[in-house]
Amino acid sequence: MPPLPLPRRGRGQGEEGWATERLFSLEGRTAFVTGASRGLGRAIALALAEAGAAVACAARAREQIASAAAAIEAAGGRAQAIPLDVTSAEGIRAAMTEAEHALGPIDILVNNAGVTLDKPSLEVTDEEWDAVLVTNLTSMFRCARAVAPGMIDRKRGKIINVGSMYGVLGVPRYAAYCATKAAVEGLTRSLAAEWARHGIQVNCLAPGYMNTDIPRVAMADPKTRERFLSKIPARRIGEPAEAAALAVYMASSAADFLTGQTIYLDGGQTTAW
Amino acid sequence: MELNLKGKSVIVTGGGSNIGRAISLAFAREGAHVTIAEIDTGQGEKTAAEARKAGAASAVVASTDVTKWDSVQATVREVEARTGRVDVLVNNVGWTLDRLFVEKERTEWEKEVQLNLWGMINCTRAVLDGMIARKGGAIVSMGSDAGRMGEFREAVYGACKAGVIALTKSLAREVGRHGIRLNVVCPGMTMPSSEEEFGGLSMWAAEVNRAWGTPEMQARIAKAYPLRRIGKPEDVTGAVLFLASDAAGFITGQTLSVSGGYTMM
Numbered sequence: 023m024p025p026l027p028l029p030r031r032g033r034g035q036g037e038e039g040w041a042t043e044r045l046f047s048l049e050g051r052t053a054f055v056t057g058a059s060r061g062l063g064r065a066i067a068l069a070l071a072e073a074g075a076a077v078a079c080a081a082r083a084r085e086q087i088a089s090a091a092a093a094i095e096a097a098g099g100r101a102q103a104i105p106l107d108v109t110s111a112e113g114i115r116a117a118m119t120e121a122e123h124a125l126g127p128i129d130i131l132v133n134n135a136g137v138t139l140d141k142p143s144l145e146v147t148d149e150e151w152d153a154v155l156v157t158n159l160t161s162m163f164r165c166a167r168a169v170a171p172g173m174i175d176r177k178r179g180k181i182i183n184v185g186s187m188y189g190v191l192g193v194p195r196y197a198a199y200c201a202t203k204a205a206v207e208g209l210t211r212s213l214a215a216e217w218a219r220h221g222i223q224v225n226c227l228a229p230g231y232m233n234t235d236i237p238r239v240a241m242a243d244p245k246t247r248e249r250f251l252s253k254i255p256a257r258r259i260g261e262p263a264e265a266a267a268l269a270v271y272m273a274s275s276a277a278d279f280l281t282g283q284t285i286y287l288d289g290g291q292t293t294a295w
Numbered sequence: 296m297e298l299n300l301k302g303k304s305v306i307v308t309g310g311g312s313n314i315g316r317a318i319s320l321a322f323a324r325e326g327a328h329v330t331i332a333e334i335d336t337g338q339g340e341k342t343a344a345e346a347r348k349a350g351a352a353s354a355v356v357a358s359t360d361v362t363k364w365d366s367v368q369a370t371v372r373e374v375e376a377r378t379g380r381v382d383v384l385v386n387n388v389g390w391t392l393d394r395l396f397v398e399k400e401r402t403e404w405e406k407e408v409q410l411n412l413w414g415m416i417n418c419t420r421a422v423l424d425g426m427i428a429r430k431g432g433a434i435v436s437m438g439s440d441a442g443r444m445g446e447f448r449e450a451v452y453g454a455c456k457a458g459v460i461a462l463t464k465s466l467a468r469e470v471g472r473h474g475i476r477l478n479v480v481c482p483g484m485t486m487p488s489s490e491e492e493f494g495g496l497s498m499w500a501a502e503v504n505r506a507w508g509t510p511e512m513q514a515r516i517a518k519a520y521p522l523r524r525i526g527k528p529e530d531v532t533g534a535v536l537f538l539a540s541d542a543a544g545f546i547t548g549q550t551l552s553v554s555g556g557y558t559m560m
Contacts (some may be wrong), residue, residue: 267296
């Protein structure tokens with residue numbers, strides 16, 4: 023019986039490389055998080071920093087990104103607040119340059135910025151439709167394209183696109199939002215396939231109902247709350263810290279063989295699909 | 296990131312060989328109580344010794360035939376008596392022969408169904424009562440990209456793995472309210488790194504499967520993966536640890552391919 027040949031080890035991963043603290047560590051990495059001013063983006067930025075990454079906290083709201091960066095620094099991490107309107111192609115390029123200048127080459131991009139639009143489709147204006155597409159979809163492509171050349175040079179990179187459970191559920195009044203979130207999954211798979219050979223992994227983190235501003239307000243009403251929860255097998259909504267933990271996993275070398283995947287963080291809500 | 300797996304009671308079926316071995320050792324490094332549920336107790340003991348060295352709170356081999364309900368029940372009862380509970384079950388046992396559907400013997404199909412599907416059903420059923428009573432638990436089952444895509448020479452195996460995925464989704468709905476999560480990790484082709492890493496009953500010991508090991512075949516398989524290499528047992532341990540941990544507390548019913556981009560869906 024001929025012996026089985028040994029598969030080659032991945033880069034830098036001897037047996038000791040599989041120790042968990044190193045497996046999930048982001049020590050020495052630099053991350054760029056869009057929409058880092060609040061909600062999931064802020065939670066993700068803080069968690070990446072806690073795992074060891076230097077984090078560029080990008081968003082429009084200057085006070086809030088300054089607050090996120092300050093929270094990271096107060097905990098002993100490195101951070102930079104980067105003002106950014108993701109709808110501006112020029113703004114994206116400038117923000118990336120500013121972040122790399124302050125913190126070093128970007129190893130991890132978290133495309134998190136997004137807007138929702140809750141409106142009957144017949145009433146949605148062309149301008150509203152375009153704004154959702156640019157913010158939720160085009161910006162992700164532009165940010166990815168801005169960081170990819172450096173990642174290709176260094177043969178290493180992680181891109182995490184924040185999708186949504188709404189990317190697979192048909193939700194009334196959310197046509198533009200649902201369309202962009204479904205598109206984010208397609209974008210993820212295409213970029214994953216295209217850049218895999220360069221050592222870049224691209225994955226999609228797709229939350230269900232999370233304990234952030236909008237659901238928190240909706241859930242205050244007991245009837246709405248019951249209606250929400252009855253659809254979630256886990257009988258609760260998710261916490262931003264849980265989205266952050268998934269982002270840390272996706273950003274770490276624990277996920278080096280994971281690419282093109284969408285993980286729904288939804289307490290089981292999409293399992294019917 | 297704190298996975299908080301220290302002191303957790305974990306059962307890994309087929310935990311002695313190849314992917315199962317890597318998973319057992321990964322939980323060991325986290326300081327968990329690892330029970331290696333193995334039909335090949337000799338191979339299990341080899342891995343258990345490594346697990347103790349790696350830092351397991353304890354590492355014990357439980358002689359288990361996952362296809363036999365009595366054997367599975369006995370193992371779960373023994374673990375509950377010894378560690379007080381089962382926090383995590385990893386349904387890892389898997390087996391296939393590299394042969395076309397029309398060339399396979401019925402006995403080979405039956406063995407595939409027994410090991411890949413009945414084994415998962417038995418073990419999952421056996422741990423659920425305790426998990427429901429304790430209001431919590433995580434089950435991570437090894438699926439396969441063969442269960443998501445149509446694969447040559449893996450018809451019945453693929454059908455079983457699709458069954459593992461469907462059963463996981465259904466159960467995730469049924470038992471979510473008890474705080475129990477079920478998820479699937481789908482490796483692609485995953486080769487052991489040395490002969491030491493699997494026992495004589497492993498699918499890797501089967502003569503027909505040696506064809507996968509020729510350099511030409513390896514090169515062909517690697518080319519099908521966007522990341523351009525064949526999987527190593529350690530590739531999936533990050534996903535398994537994460538899904539088994541409280542860090543993945545809101546993730547259930549999901550199927551995750553950790554296969555270098557081979558399957559994206």
